[in-house]
Amino acid sequence: MDHTAVAERFIAERFPRATIAVIAGSTARGDRTATSDIDLLLIGEGLFDGSAQSEASTHAFGGEIFEVFAYTPEGFREWAERGIQGHRPVIVHMLVDGIAIREDDRLDELRAHWSAVLAEGPRLSTAEALHRRYVITDVLDDYRDATDALELRVLSSVLFERTAELMLLTAGRWIGAGKWLPRRLRALSADRAEALSGPFIAGDHAAFAERVEDELRRAGGRVQAGHVR
Known part of the structure; x- marks a missing residue:
């Protein structure tokens, strides 16, 4: 046609x-x-x-x-x-x-x-960057504590999305929704995308949590006490 x-x-x-x-x-x-x-x-x-x-x-x-x-x-x-x-x-x-x-x-x-x-590229303010790291820190702690299978699945999806967005934004790259998020992540770094997505897809919760923690550290580390939102 x-x-x-x-x-x-x-x-x-x-x-x-x-x-x-x-x-x-x-x-x-x-x-x-x-x-x-x-x-x-x-x-x-x-x-x-x-x-x-x-x-x-x-x-x-x-x-x-x-x-x-x-x-x-x-x-x-x-x-x-x-x-x-x-x-x-x-x-x-x-x-x-x-x-x-x-x-x-x-x-x-x-x-x-x-x-x-x-x-x-996108302009990520200091306040937004801190808040994004705060959200990932909070969800990551919930994920590590979770024992319910459905909760784990939902929390892992949230963590993947939020972490991928943080990776892109801190590198000055635009984010995407749906299929465009992994596509943009792979365009940023195939190796980092695989390191995050591999355990996520495999359901290896401990390894996935560690990869999220790695990317959180790369972006400046955990944010908890003292954060104002």
Whole structure:
């Protein structure tokens, strides 16, 4: 299937006032699977009726599922800045890394600006870094004390996610959700990713706790008494 052609038809029918349209995700990268949808970023001054500035919606069209992220220029700037502040700029990556199939004279300027922002990496404040280390310290102690199988499974998942995020952020790397967290972690360091994920996957609780402790020390160590949040 020509996914660009079906996307163009979808935009013409459902979002005809979009002046920028970018295909992102697995369709843009060329690594679609049987269940892949088409991620589509749309920007346009007159994209919505009324005062709306953004919409995230899912559509069925032409035998495909479209995940649409649609914004006015002001709405895109607002949500892009939120993503930057949260260290997970999904729509910024869509804009910069995706394939443009509809563009106006602002696209190059937008891509240049947000590419520079991405290149700077996330800014982790001292207060946030301390709080992230505090959370990991607290959950790690609970994990080491846990005996219930379900509690262990839940706590290990929380620890993996929080530790991976800390590893990325202290290295000046953007974080990700779902499948993107391990992908970004492996891009940071395949060896450190394997050291953390190996015992996590194997259910080796003692070894996993030690790997978390190692990464906590690398980031500055445990945080408990005296922490104000």
